[in-house]
Amino acid sequence: MELKYVPTVCPFCGTGCSFSLVVKDGKVVGSAPFHRSPVCDGKTCQKGHYAYELVNSEARITTPMIKKGDELVEASWDEALAAVADGLKGVSGADIAVFASANATNEDIYALKKLASDVFKTGNFTSCAALGIDASAGTIRGIAKADCIVAVGNIFESHPLIARRIVNAKDKGAKVIAVDSFNSSMAKLADQFVKAVPGGEIEAIKEAAAFVEGSAALVLYAVGATKSEAAVAAAAKALADEKKAAFCALPAQANGRGALDIGVAPFDDVFGKEYKACYVMGEDLGPVEGGFIVVQDSFLSGTAKSANVVLPAAVYAEVDGTMTNAERRIQLVRKAQEPAEGVKANWQIVSEVAGKLGGSIAYESAEAIFNEMYGDLSYEALQKDGFVKEATAAVVAEGVAPAAVSAGGDYPFALVTGPSIWHGYGAAGTLSENCHSLVKEVPSMFVKINPVDAKALDVKKGETVTVSSEKGSIKATVRISKDLDEGVIFVPTMSMGEECICKIAGGEKAVAAKIEKEA
Ligand code: SF4
Structure with a gap:
């Protein structure tokens, strides 16, 4: 029996915790703490702890599928790639939209961006992480230095290992102020809870200003998945500016930060419009209607079920690559087992699709893509603690304020x-x-x-x-x-x-x- 431990990055949230995948005879069978992680000190939340279970889940898709009538029917890679080439032939520019999962690696997202720009000739390239919020200052360890922390949103459940840092800071005397719309886990651990009426987050953030004190305050905003993320983040940033506090928005997705760094168009500018075709890598946007839909995914997501062609992709434990966490730390995702038979890394699928459409996005490895992205860095340089990119000034779009809720009548x-x-x-x-x-x-x-x-x-x-x-x-x-x-x-x-x-x-x-x- 051969047993090995392969450190990697959690595929769930933007905290970027690491754990080791336990690999028995070439197959991932469990996870173990990676104590050397500069992000989580060997701890994980429930999602991170159980993230190994999805690797060899029976629900994995390992065969390409083509829609025939209303059914997705198994096909060979050659047949599926030919169907993609057929369906996307001549579709380009404003007629196509390309969606990248922000839980994919930097290398996968970068390759997909090239497919969008070089082959499809479109700027309609986006990700759910592109909500108009680009604000990551300071490090996760730096939370310990704050003397007053304003937590907007239930960070305890969205980014549990960042919440752990907040708890540690509180134990050392920092004041914690929570802004949330109900008595959430984050609200319960706060010294001061400012409750937002439903839809009243911006007003609640303004109210929280009265409680901010100290000389090293920090405002943390947990980015969610609503139309109003930018507007609420802008209010949180305004509070930070007013109080001369640091401001950091925590991306929901494991590589949300990486997607923003690679460059994605605002999600709302691309999503929800009519196209002749959509190309989706690993994102679940729900069923996508109209046009020719191509999906690369490891599971039959809601979007994959609505696709014309589904191309089976490797999961995080089957690939090398990198992800960038909330503090801009680029960390190595390490291959722990060979990809399941029949599946390919996302960047390889992109490369094959490009080839079928007359383009050329050819790389020998994920590392070669990384080297093209970051000429001054290398996988070797990331081996120990990754690399923390310098923060840039926070930029938050104006956004759409949350709608006030008028409960009553049929909807009480x-x-x-x-x-x-x-x-x-x-x-x-x-x-x-x-x-x-x-x-x-x-x-x-x-x-x-x-x-x-x-x-x-x-x-x-x-x-x-x-x-x-x-x-x-x-x-x-x-x-x-x-x-x-x-x-x-x-x-x-x-x-x-x-x-x-x-x-x-x-x-x-x-x-x-x-x-x-x-x-
Ligand atoms: S806090 Fe986020 S990154 Fe860390 S283990 Fe949990 S889900 Fe994964």
Whole structure:
């Protein structure tokens, strides 16, 4: 028996924790702490701990698929690449959009950008990380030096190992101020909690100014997945500027920072428009309708199910590459096992597609791509602690302020959203849904409701209900919690199977909603 430990980077959130993959006879079978990590000191949250489970999940797709009628039918690589070439022939410029997962490596995203610019001749190249927020100052270890920390959003669940640094700073005397829309885990550990009324995050951030003190304050904003991220981040940055505090926005995705550094167009400028074709690498945008859809992914995501051609891609544990975390630390993702039979690294797929379309994006390895990206750096130089790129001045777009929620009538509740420590969203949602321990812990969407409201509705813990807004409905399991005010309910920003927060929140931070018992 051969046993080895391969250090790598967590594929979930922008904290960029490391752990070692335990590899037995060439196959990933577990994970172990990587104590030398400069980011997490060998700790991980639940997602990081169980991230090894997705590597050899039975749900992996290992054969290309082509849509025939309404069905995706297995095909050979030659057939699938020919179908891609056929479907995309002559489609370029404004007629095509290209989406990169920000949970993919820098090398994959860079190669895909070249496919967009050199082969498709389009600037419609984006990622869910491109929400108009470019602000990463200071290091994660530097949180210890802050004497006052303003945490906007439930960092405890979105970036748990950054929350751990906040807890450590608090233990050493730092004042912690939390701004959130309910009594979240972050709010509970704060010295001062400023509660935002649903949709009132900007006003709450302004209120928080009264509590900021000290000479080394820090404002942290956990970037979510709504239309209002930039507007709320701008308010957080304005607070930091007013108080002469440092400001850092924490990307939701493992390589959100890397995607921004490579250069992606604003997501809202590209997503949701009509195209003749869409090319999606590893992102779950939900079903994409209209046009010819090509998806590279490791799992049959919601987007992959709607594709004309699906090309099976390797997962993080099967490739070499790099990811850049919230503090701009470029770290090595290391191959722990050979790719499953039939799958290829994302950059290799991009290269083959380019070749079929008459382009040339040819590299010998991920390292060769990295060398082209960062001529002054090398994988060798990243071996120990990675490399922290110099921070640039924070830039936050004006954005669209969160909509005020007017609950009443048919929709008597204000539904607020926020991260879940157990599951991700978009590409990270696809990953967490394929870690069986995470699914065992939280197997369905859930709705948290105040006990008084639960009694009035006659719903009990564990019961399945329908949660609806004017945008749509989902099934969710009831959790009863005094963390929510009467009249306010919480549904996490996650997806599970066919259910997704996007169906009811539609990209808003909060909406009016109702709860109905099962008939
Ligand atoms: S905090 Fe983020 S990067 Fe760290 S283990 Fe958890 S999900 Fe992974």
